[in-house]
Amino acid sequence: MIHLYSDSRCAFSHRVRIVLHEKDMDFKIIDATVNRDDLMQLTPYNETPVLVDDIDKNNKKRDLILLDTNIVSEYIDERFPHPQLMPIEPAEKARMRMALHKLDRELFQHIRFLDANIQSKDPKIKKDIDKIKKQISNSLDEIATVFANNKKMEYFGSNQFTLLDASLLPILWRLNHYEIEVKKTWVNMMKYAEIQFNRPSFLASLTAAERSMKQ
Structure with missing residues (x-):
């Protein structure tokens, strides 16, 4: 499942939350203001958003951790391609x-x-x-x-x-x-x-x- 560390007032986080809701898929929003220690373990920059995707629990691979709003948004768009939010060409x-x-x-x-x-x-x-x-x-x-x-x-x-x-x-x-x-x-x-x-x-x-x- 997708986990998004998001600040409730952050415009960068807001961009990603819109994308997640547009995709209408399962995800969990984690309030970074409450879970600041967890956030600091994921990123040295102390900034939101941070996406964590536990893509392969069965094989015990490490979770995918992504920073940067555009990288996170594009990953969501490619991982869940409907509706498409970026051109294919x-x-x-x-x-x-x-x-x-x-x-x-x-x-x-x-x-x-x-x-x-x-x-x-x-x-x-x-x-x-x-x-x-x-x-x-x-x-x-x-x-x-x-x-x-x-x-x-x-x-x-x-x-x-x-x-x-x-x-x-x-x-x-x-x-x-x-x-x-x-x-x-x-x-x-x-x-x-x-x-x-x-x-x-x-x-x-x-x-x-x-x-x-x-x-």
């Missing part, structure tokens, strides 16, 4: 990996700092937070343009739900939590988001802490 798969890499560089690289410091009163940290929020906002401007140019686009860069959607939606869900203003030019992107927020796999992926982020 190599060139299209590479394009999606590049798009995921862009999301990580322009959006997700800032998230751990925000999560750790969003409540800080330190003027220097608050200045850094404001700078990061502006960078995220500018990156979302570019994504919003994609939706503005195709007002009927139901999914992000595809004609079906993919890992790109599972990666973008946790950021859009947290805009209020991070106090990032939703611009008028984002209207089509936010319409997309509201539709996908009602997707069964997304609703099932939310923790109690995450549900409160959008209020």
